Structure formats: structure tokens, C-alpha cells
Amino acid sequence: MSEKQKERKVEMISAAEIRDKYLRHDMMPHIFCTGCGIGNVLDYTLWAMEKEGLDMDNTVFLSGIGCSSRLPGYIDVDSLHTTHGRALAFATGVKITNPDLNVVVFTGDGDCMGIGGNHFIHACRRNIDMTVIAVNNYIYGMTGGQVAPTTPEGDYATTAPYGNIEPSFDMSDMAISAGATYVARWGVKRPNQPINSIQQALQNKGMSFVEMMSPCTTAYSRQNRMGAIEEFWDWYEEKTMLAEEYERIEQYGTEEEKEELKEKIKVGVLHQEEKKSLNERLQDLIEEVHI
């Protein structure tokens, strides 16, 4: 944490002040569709930054390609809008070179788990100190609604007109297995839990992965007949269950409850551990061999 961050006093701030402080007004209007959840993810991230008191001069946002990857453009910080799937590899170079920078990556399910899957698992394995916010809309939104590695089996997409015949990836499970030290998943409807969680992710000295389940009202909703925007958002809410409750049912629930669990997505802080980050390991190495 920089001196500037330490000295900062936490004050009450309004949503309008947040917008003024953090957004690039020259970039407006934004590109997102009505009913899309990505704007909420941006909002929650800005609140988390404010709560954490991140120094904007010392924070870099990166992204790849896709709807969510347009987010860094709207934030008034140094930002690198890179190639499809590669943001984490770019971010690795940034963070290793200057470990004092706060590094945050916005990515999507296709960007992170499809084309960028290799960089994703290795960034987790290295436990490099950065925060990855993955907006999961279960579809390739920007290109018009093609099937993604996260699209649930049976769901429709422009390239799965008869329903998706492939099994789908759980991004958070993948992050945990690959070695990330803070992993959380939230829906976009309620602000407080994601804001606190993104703040925890920013504080974690290692790889933090926050999956934000976000409705794509244009490409996903239409093809899968999810109804009006509000209905779709409610469906997301109904589909999720807090990790504590989920795990209680897994252990102590009735057969009926366990059956219902199959239809639910677990949300909450899914994993947390302390482990040396790559930056610390590199620093140790340099201290050992520097001439």
C-alpha cells in the first residue's frame, strides 16, 4: 500500500462523486446494452476501489476482447486493452516489472476460459498478485451469441441451434484447482456482497478471482427465452444459493433439498488461502543471487 493510500481518510461519498472521480467522461456513452450486468460490475469495482483507497496513479486495468473487456476504457487510470484471451499474460509482464502497481484484469467467460484458458490456469498457478474480475454471461455476447465453454448443456446459441451438446466449465472451480488464493462468485443483482468481495480480492496478496454472473439480455436471453429484463435478473437471483447454505445442504440436507441443489449455482467466497505470490518468490530470488 502506498503512503498516499495509508494517509487517506475514509469519507462518505455519493454515487455521482464516484462517477466524477473514476470515469473517463470523454468515453461516454458506453457500449453496453440495456439490461446488461457489466455496468453493475464496473460500479461495484469502483466502490471497492474507493473503499480500499486505491491510488489511481498507481493502478493499471487490463482486459482482452469482448464486452467486459471494454471496461478499462471507462476508468481514468493507466489501462491496457489487449488481444483476445491474452490479458493475463500482459498483466503478468506489468506486475512482475513493477510490483508496486495494483493490477486489475477485466475478462469474460470466452476471453478467460475459452481462448485464454492456458494463461488463466498458469496465472492462478503462479499466484501472481493481481485481481481478476471475470464477467460470466455464459455466451459470446459481442460477436452475437455463439456458444461458449461456460454455456450450460442444452442451452441455445447461434452456433448451438439444437442446444449445446457439450458439458460446461465452472470458472471458479478452475481457479481454485489451478491455485488462485482468493476465489468468489456473485450475481450482479445485489451490490454489497460483490463490493466487499472485490475489496477483499484487492487486498489479497496473490491471485484473486471474482466471477460475476451477469445477464446478457441481448444474445443469451433472446435465444433461451428468458423473458423480460427484470424476469431474467430475477432468474439469476433464484438460480443462486449462498455457499454456507449450499454446503449445509450438501452435508446435512434432506434428499429433496439435495435434489434441488443440482439446479443451483453456489455463490459467495468459495476459497481463501495464504500462499507466497510469484512477486514474493521473485524478490526472494533476486535477494539471493543479486551481485
Add this chain to the structure above:
Amino acid sequence: MKEEELELAKKAIGDKSQFIHGDTAVAYGALLAGCRFFGGYPITPASEIAEKMSDLLPKVGGKYIQMEDELGSIASVIGSSWAGAKAMTATSGPGLSLMQENIGFAHMSETPLVLADVQRSGPSTGQPTLGAQGDIMQTRYGSHGDFAAITLSPNNIQETLDYTIRAFNLAEEYRTPVFLMLSADLGHMREMVEIPDEVETFERKQPKVPPEEYIPFGKGEYGKEKVPEFGVFGDGYHTYVTGLTHDEMGFPATDDQEDHDRLIRRQVEKILDDREELTDVEKRNLDDADVALLSYGITSRSAMGALKRGREQGKKLGYLRLKTLWPFPIQEIKELSETVDKIVVAEMNLGQIYHKVVEHAECEVALADKIGGEVHSPDEILAEV
């Protein structure tokens, strides 16, 4: 570069005179030029560069990382460059093919970096341990869209070390990826080198204006004046860097023909305006020559043999070696073709630079091509005279 950093680099490198191969010379040159980040991925015959950098960099406080693939290694290098380091990667043909998309990103975002390519025979996996010169066009036209490349081609181990330093200086000066072309034979061949006492380095121009007056992708008048100042991440300039077509402030401007035209022409012209300045050739015996032997890299050593043998046989031969391949030395070729009857281009491919020579020469042009991993014999070049 600060004096103490150079001294530290020299200390890490060790003896002033060393019998080393080309790959090691690249690592030494990089360290002396101030390179402090290497993102790599193993590939024959370039792996020794990564191995040497993984040994040397931590000794001088630099960072080495082996990435998960070549797409990642070039990406990490671009990220590192924006975080302020002089950064590089090294690879061979298959890796260079994989890197093409992000090389395009480096052109579009005007990111300084050095890429050493130790060429091997292709296409595809080809002959991993044997040399070739098949990637010349790939450095110039490999990524999609329009851009101008700077590509250097040394022909001995001392020059490999010196040109690695030059590659970093040009990358910083022009804010562009610079390609340093070796081949398996040069990468693995050993010669004596002298570590230079003094090293002239170029550091990228950084903005002197306050952030609110900073124009990250602004215009200039001519050549390197068209290279914008580089606001390093963390210095408060809040630069938005994107591979999308962007305006002078770096913001996406993807719908207007003029925006794209203005941006790309400036990026191309910053290098091509300075074509003459960047041109670097070696000439021998051209004054009375009827036939010029034109070559580059390892092949030029056979061309030198052909020159000597041909002269002994009474043939009026001359020698032109291209040390800079891109931008292509158009003027040199034009002038040469006015004084000789024929140019013989020798290269380890089925014709790459040959086509550029044909494009600009006014005289007859012949190709002494050779593939399969063996360097030309002097007689194979003489056969085309």
C-alpha cells in the same frame, strides 16, 4: 543507462573476452543495453537465450519468466514494456508464427520491444536444429494489416552482440518492435567476442508536460519526430492503450476512415521516413564489379567465400551485405543495379529478399536459393554468376 547499471551488467557477464555462441551473445547484448525483462518459451535453436537470461537477469535485479506459450511470452514482454522496462523475447519460426497477433498489437500500441528470432527450417516444425532464413517476410508481413518493421541481420558473433544493443536502441527510439534475425548456425556457432567498455543506449522519450496536457498518440513532422512520448504506467499519465484504431488521446475511433488512415500512416512513416538513416550495408569490391553477390546473415559468409574464389578465377565480382533487412534499402539496390549487369541474391529459402531486389533493381537478378538446413557452399553461389 546509468553507469553503475552498465558496470553491474559487465560484472554479471564476466570476462571481457569470451568464446561464446550467438545465443549467448544476444543475452549479453541485451543485458548491456539495459534489458531487464525476458518473457520466454523454450524452442530450438533459441532456448539458450532464455537459459542465459534466466541466469543473468536476477543477478542484476531483472526479471525472467518462462511463460506458458509464445502467445504469453510476447504478451508479457509488451506488458513489461508499458510498466517501464526494456523487455525482450526470443524464439524460432514456429514461435514467431504464434506471436504474430501480439506483434501486431505492439505495432498498433507503439510498444518498444526486441524479438530475437533464431531461424530454423520450416514450414511447421520443419528441421528444428538446422538453420534457415525463412522468416524474413514474416517479420515484415506476418501480422495482419499495415505496419513497418525494423529487422536487423548480423553475420558474426561480435556483431550479434553489438546488434542486440542496437536493436534495443532502435526499439526505444522508434517505439516499435525490432527483430534481430539469427539462424541455427549463427545461434550455435562460437567465436571470440569483446565485451564493450562503453555502451551507448537510447532511453524512450517520456512526456515532460503535466498529465492533463499529455497527448499519448500525437503527431509529429518527419521520421522519428512522429514517435510520441511514452507515459510509463504508474507515472500518472493514465494512458489508455488499445489495439483498436484510436485517436490521438488513445480512445477507440473505429468507424472513421480518416482516423485509421491518420494513425497507421503516422506509425508507418515514423520508420519509413528514416529509411536512409536506418539502412546499413557492407560493400566490397563493387567499384569494378560486373556481378554483385547480395546476401545477409550467415549466407553472407559463403558469399564472401564466393567473392574471393570468383576474383581468383578472374571474375569481376562485388559483394553487398544487408545488415538492415527492413526497412528495405531501396536506394542502395537502385544504385547498385545501375553499376552492375547482374545481382545474385543468395539466401536460405526459396526466395524472399530476392523478390524485393527484383522490385527495385534495374538489372538482371538471379537467385541462389538453398533450403534443407545447410549453408551455401561458395561454389553454389558462384554457379548463379
